[in-house]
């Protein structure tokens with residue numbers, strides 16, 4: 337959003353209930369339907385807040401949709417110009433009026449009124465509408481000339497008349513107006529008991545305002561049916577930024593008396609054991625935390641508290657399997673994990689490939705997605721003094 341002398345606010349009407357998309361949206365209003373990795377409403381908001389022609393965006397929602405709205409706007413790229421939503425009325429017209437009244441304290445010069453179901457509005461359309469009004473028009477509507485032949489059908493499904501399409505236009509949104517004039521027009525319509533207008537240009541026209549037609553766009557489709565939604569989804573495929581997550585993990589266990597360690601899911605003979613509540617597999621613990629971190633689901637201590645006797649002596653592959661299950665429950669695919677073990681001894685090299693295979697098996701991923709590396713710390717620090725073993729890990733997860 338940029339600085340222009342004319343203060344311009346956009347209202348997005350998103351209070352509708354009816355959905356011809358009930359199946360595709362699981363009964364949710366269509367503006368909350370999933371679309372290209374986010375929601376239709378988030379995409380519509382993104383288009384408007386990205387426009388240099390607008391200063392603020394006011395969304396009008398249904399009173400039942402507060403939670404759906406809060407969830408939807410998490411997908412909005414820039415919320416800094418988004419005003420707190422207001423609730424609408426029983427009709428689209430009443431909802432627009434609620435939005436117009438709500439932005440009064442901002443004293444806008446120009447208001448754009450846009451349907452939530454048009455998530456692809458190009459910036460050129462927004463600019464053309466604003467330009468028409470700053471150029472002197474009381475209102476402006478983007479529209480496309482009708483090119484199809486128009487027929488009137490009778491009750492039996494036969495053509496009863498052909499309509500001359502000359503001079504006919506298909507109106508889109510956003511429709512723009514001088515703020516005080518469209519607010520007055522809406523109040524007049526309400527006071528006159530009129531609630532049958534299908535768009536704001538019709539109210540403006542009824543109130544005697546002159547409304548200019550500016551070029552609309554074929555991209556600015558209104559998503560009404562499940563076919564529209566499927567087509568929009570196809571158009572967006574390939575443009576969706578994949579939801580890639582990474583997580584890191586780190587763990588340390590000290591040496592104790594013993595003759596083997598558990599490391600990377602393997603039992604490795606050694607001069608000492610590792611001390612811990614479970615089998616103390618420091619490598620699998622680091623990997624577990626990396627996976628949990630990738631989906632922001634706490635850490636190993638939260639899910640398997642050392643205070644719980646149930647996990648005494650537990651095999652650590654159970655922890656790692658649980659973390660993988662949590663990732664998958666969120667729709668996550670583990671694309672790779674990478675492990676670094678820090679110790680002077682035992683030597684990891686001879687066990688590396690078997691360790692990779694074991695971790696791949698536990699995570700149910702292919703072995704070429706599992707990295708295992710080891711390093712000494714040149715005799716420095718606690719690992720250098722052979723007091724214990726440290727491990728660090730990273731995991732990459734793609735949510736689909």
Ligand code: MG
Pocket residue numbers: 587588589612616617618621
């Ligand atoms: Mg541990």
